[in-house]
Amino acid sequence: MSDSSQNENENEREVFSVHTESPSIDTTHAAEHVNSAPVVVPGSANLGGMHDPDADGKAFRLYMAALDRTPDSSGLHNWMNVIDSGDSLEHVANGFVNSAEFQAKYGALDDAHFVNQLYQNVLHRSADADGYLSWTHALASGQTREQVLVGFSESVENKNHALEIVHGIDFQAWVG
Numbered sequence: 001m002s003d004s005s006q007n008e009n010e011n012e013r014e015v016f017s018v019h020t021e022s023p024s025i026d027t028t029h030a031a032e033h034v035n036s037a038p039v040v041v042p043g044s045a046n047l048g049g050m051h052d053p054d055a056d057g058k059a060f061r062l063y064m065a066a067l068d069r070t071p072d073s074s075g076l077h078n079w080m081n082v083i084d085s086g087d088s089l090e091h092v093a094n095g096f097v098n099s100a101e102f103q104a105k106y107g108a109l110d111d112a113h114f115v116n117q118l119y120q121n122v123l124h125r126s127a128d129a130d131g132y133l134s135w136t137h138a139l140a141s142g143q144t145r146e147q148v149l150v151g152f153s154e155s156v157e158n159k160n161h162a163l164e165i166v167h168g169i170d171f172q173a174w175v176g
Helices: 003-020 055-067 073-084 089-097 100-107 111-123 129-140 145-153 156-166 171-175
Strands: none
Touching: 055 073, 055 089, 055 100, 055 111, 055 145, 055 156, 073 089, 089 100, 089 145, 100 111, 111 129, 111 145, 111 156, 129 145
């Protein structure tokens, strides 16, 4: 195998591993972690050799999940670059969790209310009983809010919702 083929395979494994890092929770619920290859938002651009072809989608979804709003172009560009540099989504989520905007929305909430608020803000519905128990148990068992936020952000349900919102937006053009 050539060095370039080996590097490409290593990069593919590196991208895939982001999706397979999941807390030990019941993943039969809508806010489950996704154990599949990255989903590319239709019309999204590869920003000059990104090793993560879904950095723009991940940044967009995390923005929406964390702050319950669409990202500003400079913020999206920043987080796309951070993800593209190889930082974990948990590290990116930490940036959101420690922001004043996030703290104003979630900071004073206990774990139970935090999970309920994520269901409302991210999935736009009430928590199902099993999912609620699974996520609150994950937090009580040592999972961080960053990990739970990423779980909601990267859930199949949220990915489908994000696709409905973006309708093939070219993030490269949007962020300039």
